[in-house]
Amino acid sequence: MLPIAAGMVLGALVMLVGLAQAGRLAPQDPQAIVALAQQVQTVHRKVDLLLQRNDVEAAIESLEDMRTLPWPNRERGGDLGMELRHDIYGRLARLRLDNPDVDSIDDAALLVLIDEGLGDDPAAVDPNPFTARLIALRGETFEAQGRDDDALTAYEQALDINRILLERELGDPSP
Amino acid sequence: MTGRPTPTAVYLETFGMLALAVGALALTACRKSAPSASPSAGAAAQYESEPTDDFDSESRDPDGGEALSELESRLHGFEDELARAGVGGLGYSEEAAGRPDKVTDGGPAQCTRICELATAICGLETSICELASEHVGEARYDKACARVRSDCELAQEACDACGGS
Numbered sequence: 001m002l003p004i005a006a007g008m009v010l011g012a013l014v015m016l017v018g019l020a021q022a023g024r025l026a027p028q029d030p031q032a033i034v035a036l037a038q039q040v041q042t043v044h045r046k047v048d049l050l051l052q053r054n055d056v057e058a059a060i061e062s063l064e065d066m067r068t069l070p071w072p073n074r075e076r077g078g079d080l081g082m083e084l085r086h087d088i089y090g091r092l093a094r095l096r097l098d099n100p101d102v103d104s105i106d107d108a109a110l111l112v113l114i115d116e117g118l119g120d121d122p123a124a125v126d127p128n129p130f131t132a133r134l135i136a137l138r139g140e141t142f143e144a145q146g147r148d149d150d151a152l153t154a155y156e157q158a159l160d161i162n163r164i165l166l167e168r169e170l171g172d173p174s175p
Numbered sequence: 176m177t178g179r180p181t182p183t184a185v186y187l188e189t190f191g192m193l194a195l196a197v198g199a200l201a202l203t204a205c206r207k208s209a210p211s212a213s214p215s216a217g218a219a220a221q222y223e224s225e226p227t228d229d230f231d232s233e234s235r236d237p238d239g240g241e242a243l244s245e246l247e248s249r250l251h252g253f254e255d256e257l258a259r260a261g262v263g264g265l266g267y268s269e270e271a272a273g274r275p276d277k278v279t280d281g282g283p284a285q286c287t288r289i290c291e292l293a294t295a296i297c298g299l300e301t302s303i304c305e306l307a308s309e310h311v312g313e314a315r316y317d318k319a320c321a322r323v324r325s326d327c328e329l330a331q332e333a334c335d336a337c338g339g340s
Contacts, residue, residue: 166329
C-alpha cells in the first residue's frame with residue numbers, strides 16, 4: 001500500500017509542477033524541480049532559524065552552499081527553476097548587503113554573485129518578484145560602486161517587472 | 176527577509192496539500208472501484224494483494240461516499256488556494272481556472288500580493304529618486320523619478336483600496 005500511495009503522491013506532485021507552469025516555460029524534468037524546490041524550502045527554513053539566533057554568518061554560509069548546486073538552466077529547469085535560483089541568490093545578496101562586516105566580500109565579488117544568480121538571460125524569465133528583487137539588488141551593488149547610470153538601469157528593469165506583476169494583479173490586459 | 180513566507184513555501188505547501196489530497200482521493204476512489212477498475216495493471220495487482228484492514232479508517236465510511244465527498248471538498252479548497260497563489264487549476268472548480276499570475280480573486284491573498292508589490296515599487300522609488308537627487312538636471316534621472324513616483328502612488332492606492340496597509 002505504501003509504495004502505491006507514495007507513487008500517487010509523487011505523480012500528483014509532478015503533475016502539479018506541470019500545472020504550475022501553465023503559461024510559462026515548463027521544466028524538462030519536473031521531478032528534479034520538485035526536489036530542488038524542496039531543497040530551497042529547507043534552506044529557507046534553516047536560514048530563518050539561524051537568523052532567529054542572530055547567527056548571520058551561518059545563515060550566509062548555508063546560502064553560499066547553495067551556490068555549488070548544479071542549478072538547471074532555463075531550458076532544463078523552466079521558469080520555475082530560474083525563480084527558485086533567483087529566490088536563493090536574492091536572499092543571499094540581501095543578507096550580504098545588510099551585513100557587510102560578516103564574512104565580508106567586496107562589491108565586485110557581490111556583483112559576480114548576483115550575476116551568477118541571474119544567469120544568462122534573466123529578461124527571458126516570466127516576470128516574477130524574485131527576479132525583480134535580484135535585479136534591484138544588482139542596482140544597489142552598482143550604486144555602492146559609484147556606477148549610478150548602471151544602477152538606474154537596473155532599478156528601472158526591476159520596476160518594469162513589478163509594474164507587469166501589478167498590472168496582472170489589477171487585471172490590466174497589457175503584458 | 177527574516178521569517179517571511181517564501182513563494183517556494185507557498186508552492187510546496189499548496190502542492191503538498193493538494194498532492195496529498197489527490198493521492199488520498201485517488202486511493203479512496205481506487206479502493207471503491209478496485210475490483211472492477213485497474214488503470215494500471217501492476218499497481219492494481221499490488222493494491223488488490225494488500226490486506227484492506229490497514230487502510231486509513233479515519234478517511235472512509237462504510238461505502239466510502241462520505242470520505243470521497245469530504246476529500247473532494249478539501250481538494251476544491253486546496254485548488255482555490257493554488258489559484259490564489261497564482262497557479263492554474265485542475266478544473267475541479269470553475270473559479271480556480273485561469274492564467275497563472277493573472278488571478279483577480281479579490282481575496283486577502285491577492286491583496287497581500289498587491290501590497291507586497293506596492294512595497295517593492297515604493298522601495299524602488301526611494302532608490303531611484305535618491306539617485307536623481309544626486310543628478311539634478313539630468314533628464315533621465317528626473318524622468319525615472321517622476322515615473323516611479325507615479326507607479327508608487329498607483330500601487331499604494333491599489334493596496335489601500337483592497338484594505339491592505
